[in-house]
Amino acid sequence: MSVERVAELFRAGRLAAEYPLVRGLLSAADGDGLRRAGHVLERLRPDDVLREHPDTSVLTVAVIGHGTVGTVVPVLTAELARHGLLMRPFLGDFQGYVVELGDPGSDLYAADPDLVLCVLDPAVVFDEVGVPWRVDDVERVLGEKVRLVERLAARFAETARGTLVLNTLPLTSHATAQVTDHRSRARLGAVWRAACSDLLRLGESNPSVVTIDLDPLIAEGIAVTDQRQSLYAGQHLSAELLARYAREIGHLARHLAGLTKKCLVVDLDGTLWGGILGDDGVEGIEVAGGYRGRAFTAFQRTVKQLASHGVLLAAVSKNDLGAVREALDKHPEMTLREDDFVRVIANWRPKHDNLRELAGDLNLSVDSMVFADDSAFECGLVRRELPGVAVVALDEEPALHAARLLADGWFDSRELTVEDRSRPRLYREELVRKDFLDSFASLDDYLTSLDVRVRLEDAADTHVSRISQLTLRTNQFNLTTRRLQPADVQAFAAEPGRRVLAVRTSDRFGENGLTGAIFVRVVGEVLHIDNFLLSCRVFSRGIEQACLLAVLRHASAAGLREVLGTYRPTAKNGKVRDFYTRNGFVSVDGGADGGVDRAADGGVDRAADGRADRAADGGADGAAWFRHDLDEIADPPAHVRLFDGLAVPETGGTAS
Incomplete structure (x- = not known):
């Protein structure tokens, strides 16, 4: 009934206006229902929804592979809609994954996808082993394919800003039954699983890669392939397996959009x-x-x-x-x-x-x-x-x-950090802080007794995963809500004139860990704050003011003329809309005086520098700019002890 309601809204021309209802309507839909809803939803233009609901998260998702993979697009559209997301699809050519990933000038890279699903299947191996074949032949082709995928993944990491999703190759009984002796079957299973293990480990060395293990999905009783579809249509994975795979991708997409549950x-x-x-x-x-x-x-x-x-x-x-x-x-x-x-x-x-x-x-x-x-x-x-x-x-x-x-992977994330494992303890301590606050007559007395300590330093390589996670999970104190993968953070920090600053905090109750990050870049005589984010556990304690004022002092010491900060409003960060004005900045009209223009605000020119601009895109979505002339810099809150580990910033960076 809920799926029929989606179709009714579409026929009535009201689906875009009522798009927030879709998440609830599809929450309990089964595989067939999701496919039917997906065929309706893929006819809905994302821009129509965004005009009605501009805060809706939209992801560009490319689907490529060895065989026919287009049947996954409708159900994937529905899976993202179940989480309140919109999808812009890009469908690659049949058997075109090598060219599309290998050529930096391909249509795939021009589409600038957030997610690239490279759907691999057993035929990628058995199409090349010839007949008759032995296990040695399979082992040789498997090795060649894994090395090819590794090279393509490396090219993707060099070229794109998104996430490349691979999958393990299911070994079917149709293949093993063609080997009549059990010793050879066992060896075939061993070499096949070794190759799949290499694919699963690829993400350890390439942070742009996520590999989905299909074996647990198949263990649920899902058929790997439909022989008729495989032979007649080149679809080497069954529609049921692709649908279950799409659900896993929906969980990943939700995480990339910053909607992971906590x-x-x-x-x-x-x-x-x-x-x-x-x-x-x-x-x-x-x-x-x-x-x-x-x-x-x-x-x-x-x-x-x-x-x-x-x-x-x-x-x-x-x-x-x-x-x-x-x-x-x-x-x-x-x-x-x-x-x-x-x-x-x-x-x-x-x-x-x-x-x-x-x-x-x-x-x-x-x-x-x-x-x-x-x-x-x-x-x-x-x-x-x-x-x-x-x-x-x-x-x-x-x-x-x-x-x-x-079933719905509500808490799935790309990587578990040290801070993740400590989170329950940190939140229990936070509730102790709240009880501690209730024992004071004034907030000032509480903050003074809390003994807040802050360390501001340049982010190290070991901080990258945590900072990426902060951009994905932090919504309230996040001045632009730009979602960045680890490679995006690394790319921003590597650009001349750009820095990622890490914020670590502690107090009388213990260490809070890495709880914030500031993205800055120098363009001529101007320091741009492209984003500032702080965990909801620690804001409203003066930490944010102390860090911002430290950045201003460094800019002044480096002889810069002014500091420009960007704020992009979202449905959840309204409490920081006046953050800059409360700290000595004044609002400016973007582009009115040449101080803030499309180049200097990090506007999106991804053909030139896609990854770094992912972090520096302050020029869209209703963004506002604020300026501090550095003439008068306020003193930091008296109750905060700031340990400043930053070097004086260099001048002379270039705009993107």
Whole structure:
């Protein structure tokens, strides 16, 4: 019914205007429904949606490969729409992936894609081994193909700014059955898996690459190929496998658009354990014992594993807090304990109100939350009141809880950093800070006692992944919300006259880690601040002012004439719209006096310097500019101790 509603909106000419509804309409759509919705959505022009909803994230996605891969485009369009994203597709030529990736002047690179899906299939090998073939022949061709892909990936890293997605090659029974002795079959499997292992490891040496492992998807019972489609149409992977692959790409696209979820909020009764705590007591709830108890324990283990990867874990339950704490801390077979949660909320208030309050306490948007509950009523209420929250509807079958939670990869990211693993601890400390604040009569007294320490330094190579992650995950204190991959950060820092500054913070409660970044470049006598972003955990403590003023002082010491800052408004960064004016800058009209022009603001000329301009694109989407003449630079907040590790910036950089 929801899919039909999408078609109705399109026929009525209202789909662009109502595009935000599509995410909810497709949230529970199955494979066939997504394909049908995709055929409708791919007829919708992204520009029509952007006129109605300019904050909608849009990604250019190129699909190339060895065989016919165009059937993935409709379902991929629908998968992105499920997450509120728009897709501009680019479809490569049949068997054209080598030319398209290998030629810097190809149409692929001209399309400037955010994602390039190079869909590989077993025929890329077996089309070249000849007949008859032996395992040695397969091993030789596999090696040649892996080395070819490595060279193409290196060319992509040198030429493009986006992410190249590869995949492992499924080994089919059709291939193994043509080898009649089991020793040779075993060796074929070994050399095949070794080649796939090389593809999976390619991202370790090339940060532009992500490799999707198809084996876990096939293990779900999906057919690898349809022989008729393979022979007659050159589509060597089945439509079902391509659709499941598209779901994985949807998760990656959501992450690249900065929409990765951060906090998992779970119900307790019927979700983490069986029974009703208030009726059955701590001894009577189902955990570990019995077949249902084992299912609830398996779900708790899954949740604890996610928390170990930096997912914030909270509980919201209609229960008495004392009984909940007793269950979590005293039940001998409980896997999750209260210390595993950043907050446990147990009361009789509406859950959507508790979620709003929790988001405020954690300084997160409710859009960063995933809510899992076995009550259809509670799930429906949260969907209605907080549409930005991802709702995972569970039911009375606990054996399926984990699969339903994991199905949409809500917390997927490209790389796990040290800060990720520390995130739950850091947020628990943040809640201690909030309680500490409540004990003071004034904010000034609190900040003075907090003993805020900031270190501003040039970003090192070891900081690149974390800074990229900040651009992808930070929305509120992010002055331009430019999403950058690690290669984009590296490219910006490598350009003459450009620097990426890292912000590290700590206080009386401990280290906060790398919590911010500033992108700057010198053009003649002007220092441009192309972006400034700070984790929501630490802003509003004077850290942002101290760092900005340090940048101004360095610009003055280098003999520069002025500093220009860029702000690009989005739906979530409105609280920093006056950041520059509150710190001594004045608003300027872009291009009015020649100080801010299309070249000097880092305008997008990707043919010349695509990657660096990805970070410096301050000239579009309603961006505003602010100027500081460096005549009077304010003193930093007295309660912040700044450790300045920056060298005096060099002058004379050139505009892009």
